[in-house]
Amino acid sequence: MESIYELKALLEDPAIHNVLILPHNMPDGDTLGSCIGVYYMVKHFNKKGYIVLNDDIPSNLSFLFEEEVKCYQLSEIEDIHFELSIAVDAGETKLFEDRFEAFKASNKTVCIDHHKTNSMYAEINIVEVAASSTGEIVYQLMKNFECNINSIAGQGLYAAIVTDTGSFRYSNTRSETFVACSELIQTGFDFNRLNVEIFQNKSYEKVLLLNKVFDTLELYGNHKIAVVKLSEALIKSLNLSEYDTDGIVEFVRDIKGIEVVVFIRHLGGEAHKVSMRSKHNVDVSEVAMLFHGGGHTKAAGFKMDASIDSIEAKVVEALLKVI
Amino acid sequence: MESIYELKALLEDPAIHNVLILPHNMPDGDTLGSCIGVYYMVKHFNKKGYIVLNDDIPSNLSFLFEEEVKCYQLSEIEDIHFELSIAVDAGETKLFEDRFEAFKASNKTVCIDHHKTNSMYAEINIVEVAASSTGEIVYQLMKNFECNINSIAGQGLYAAIVTDTGSFRYSNTRSETFVACSELIQTGFDFNRLNVEIFQNKSYEKVLLLNKVFDTLELYGNHKIAVVKLSEALIKSLNLSEYDTDGIVEFVRDIKGIEVVVFIRHLGGEAHKVSMRSKHNVDVSEVAMLFHGGGHTKAAGFKMDASIDSIEAKVVEALLKVI
Numbered sequence: 111m112e113s114i115y116e117l118k119a120l121l122e123d124p125a126i127h128n129v130l131i132l133p134h135n136m137p138d139g140d141t142l143g144s145c146i147g148v149y150y151m152v153k154h155f156n157k158k159g160y161i162v163l164n165d166d167i168p169s170n171l172s173f174l175f176e177e178e179v180k181c182y183q184l185s186e187i188e189d190i191h192f193e194l195s196i197a198v199d200a201g202e203t204k205l206f207e208d209r210f211e212a213f214k215a216s217n218k219t220v221c222i223d224h225h226k227t228n229s230m231y232a233e234i235n236i237v238e239v240a241a242s243s244t245g246e247i248v249y250q251l252m253k254n255f256e257c258n259i260n261s262i263a264g265q266g267l268y269a270a271i272v273t274d275t276g277s278f279r280y281s282n283t284r285s286e287t288f289v290a291c292s293e294l295i296q297t298g299f300d301f302n303r304l305n306v307e308i309f310q311n312k313s314y315e316k317v318l319l320l321n322k323v324f325d326t327l328e329l330y331g332n333h334k335i336a337v338v339k340l341s342e343a344l345i346k347s348l349n350l351s352e353y354d355t356d357g358i359v360e361f362v363r364d365i366k367g368i369e370v371v372v373f374i375r376h377l378g379g380e381a382h383k384v385s386m387r388s389k390h391n392v393d394v395s396e397v398a399m400l401f402h403g404g405g406h407t408k409a410a411g412f413k414m415d416a417s418i419d420s421i422e423a424k425v426v427e428a429l430l431k432v433i
Numbered sequence: 434m435e436s437i438y439e440l441k442a443l444l445e446d447p448a449i450h451n452v453l454i455l456p457h458n459m460p461d462g463d464t465l466g467s468c469i470g471v472y473y474m475v476k477h478f479n480k481k482g483y484i485v486l487n488d489d490i491p492s493n494l495s496f497l498f499e500e501e502v503k504c505y506q507l508s509e510i511e512d513i514h515f516e517l518s519i520a521v522d523a524g525e526t527k528l529f530e531d532r533f534e535a536f537k538a539s540n541k542t543v544c545i546d547h548h549k550t551n552s553m554y555a556e557i558n559i560v561e562v563a564a565s566s567t568g569e570i571v572y573q574l575m576k577n578f579e580c581n582i583n584s585i586a587g588q589g590l591y592a593a594i595v596t597d598t599g600s601f602r603y604s605n606t607r608s609e610t611f612v613a614c615s616e617l618i619q620t621g622f623d624f625n626r627l628n629v630e631i632f633q634n635k636s637y638e639k640v641l642l643l644n645k646v647f648d649t650l651e652l653y654g655n656h657k658i659a660v661v662k663l664s665e666a667l668i669k670s671l672n673l674s675e676y677d678t679d680g681i682v683e684f685v686r687d688i689k690g691i692e693v694v695v696f697i698r699h700l701g702g703e704a705h706k707v708s709m710r711s712k713h714n715v716d717v718s719e720v721a722m723l724f725h726g727g728g729h730t731k732a733a734g735f736k737m738d739a740s741i742d743s744i745e746a747k748v749v750e751a752l753l754k755v756i
Contacts, residue, residue, distance in 0.1 A: 272601070278600060278601055285619045288611045292608045292615065310686065310687040310712060311687070313689050314689065314690070317684075321648065363633065365633075365635050365636070366634045366635060389629060
């Protein structure tokens with residue numbers, strides 16, 4: 111709690127005028143939506159917030175920024191002196207290393223985050239591991255500081271929560287998450303539009319990619335292990351230069367009876383990336399460590415230089431021993 | 434509100450011992466989960482509830498019934514006299530017409546529902562159209578009657594709400610929905626298990642069917658109209674005797690830029706069923722009416738005896754005029 115009072119003291123400090131607000135690289139709904147909340151939180155204390163970001167905003171989240179709030183490039187804010195920097199949803203500084211000099215240059219630094227691996231790199235660290243999302247923490251800060259939550263902030267914080275909880279399906283969802291949403295939905299944003307923008311906006315190319323990858327599905331171990339592959343040949347046949355494979359492993363994992371999904375995708379030459387997800391009891395991080403990778407119990411991976419078929423054989427052999 | 438007091442008076446009536454609880458036919462999460470809540474609500478008043486159903490319970494919802502609560506067939510409760518019947522989530526009596534005689538045979542009849550088309554067929558009708566789900570109404574009744582909500586009832590009511598709101602993505606979600614869930618999640622059921630059972634339990638055959646139907650996708654009207662088809666040939670090649678096509682139109686609708694999805698599936702002979710879904714402004718019920726069908730603005734359909742190709746041509750021609 112002490113760190114919250116320290117943040118409040120900073121927000122009340124008349125010597126602070128400009129606040130640098132930093133989402134993490136490869137921004138997602140939680141970091142971007144939370145930044146919008148932080149923007150209005152500092153505005154409540156008569157500070158000017160600048161959300162600064164080099165990456166592109168994912169197309170299904172760009173609607174969050176249509177109105178008053180905008181994002182700046184680092185080059186656009188070179189002449190501004192920031193008395194305070196706030197990193198949002200970033201567990202370590204390498205997640206915004208392209209903007210770390212600007213972060214450090216402020217008189218005061220703050221981090222608001224919910225990752226248990228947070229390295230406590232700022233002067234004031236507001237890290238609540240039990241929170242579903244950083245959006246949920248920013249909501250609580252705004253309540254604590256008696257900030258009005260307008261419909262733009264409400265939309266941002268709701269988007270943060272709904273994306274980081276996988277529509278309230280992940281175990282990070284808790285009672286407080288629903289309490290926050292019961293208030294956020296009343297701030298008056300267009301709820302139907304938010305859900306269309308975020309969830310009914312898959313690119314055709316991505317769905318086609320999912321479909322073609324699914325065609326490669328092989329089942330092993332009494333149908334408990336599923337392997338899908340994105341080979342060099344498939345990449346060429348679909349004429350993919352860039353591709354977004356988010357969601358493919360989860361799509362396969364959600365099939366009844368499947369306990370572990372392995373997704374092997376070509377990176378270049380003989381290099382392949384292997385991602386694994388488990389549903390119940392298999393610890394895929396232990397299997398990943400056998401191949402010098404790592405991760406979490408239910409989501410882990412590694413890289414390997416070998417043919418896609420030999421990687422498949424090796425991973426399946428290792429998984430059959432633990433399933 | 435008056436009907437709630439009338440229900441309370443019945444539940445407090447010592448002359449009432451056995452309560453018939455009826456979900457609707459082709460039961461979904463809302464009707465089944467709500468029945469479990471009603472079971473504990475009547476138990477709180479020392480009545481014995483019997484949930485009676487002829488249909489099979491969908492496999493992804495059977496976990497709701499593992500413990501104390503069970504479902505009965507009509508034949509199993511022939512010798513019991515019911516002083517009270519409660520129909521749950523059924524807007525009209527034809528939704529439980531196989532059990533309507535038993536419903537009517539009770540001294541008193543009650544309906545708890547949230548459908549705006551409810552025909553008010555019971556003596557006491559508790560119909561709250563603004564509620565996301567019948568589960569949300571049962572939660573409010575239990576609060577109102579000061580019933581303890583144990584983990585089995587909490588799981589049932591949460592399942593009712595999460596399925597009828599499409600994981601809180603549909604516009605029927607409101608502030609009160611989240612308030613209910615903030616309490617239900619605290620009743621102590623296994624939240625991760627509920628989400629795995631309901632959402633990570635797609636059958637392999639269904640995913641394969643989705644994948645093969647997606648292969649038939651054709652785009653028209655500047656990629657705003659998508660047509661997918663389940664032909665007789667495809668049914669034979671997949672060796673499908675029974676098939677569940679739920680979710681296929683929604684999967685295609687959620688692609689960016691697509692405004693209307695048409696799904697044409699073979700029924701038998703030349704007979705085909707056409708389902709349409711729209712995302713924003715196109716009223717597909719008007720197009721369905723051109724072909725003697727009907728439905729809602731965003732979800733409508735019709736049946737036609739013709740070849741699949743000629744149906745596709747006719748529907749696309751009609752849609753191009755309104756898109």
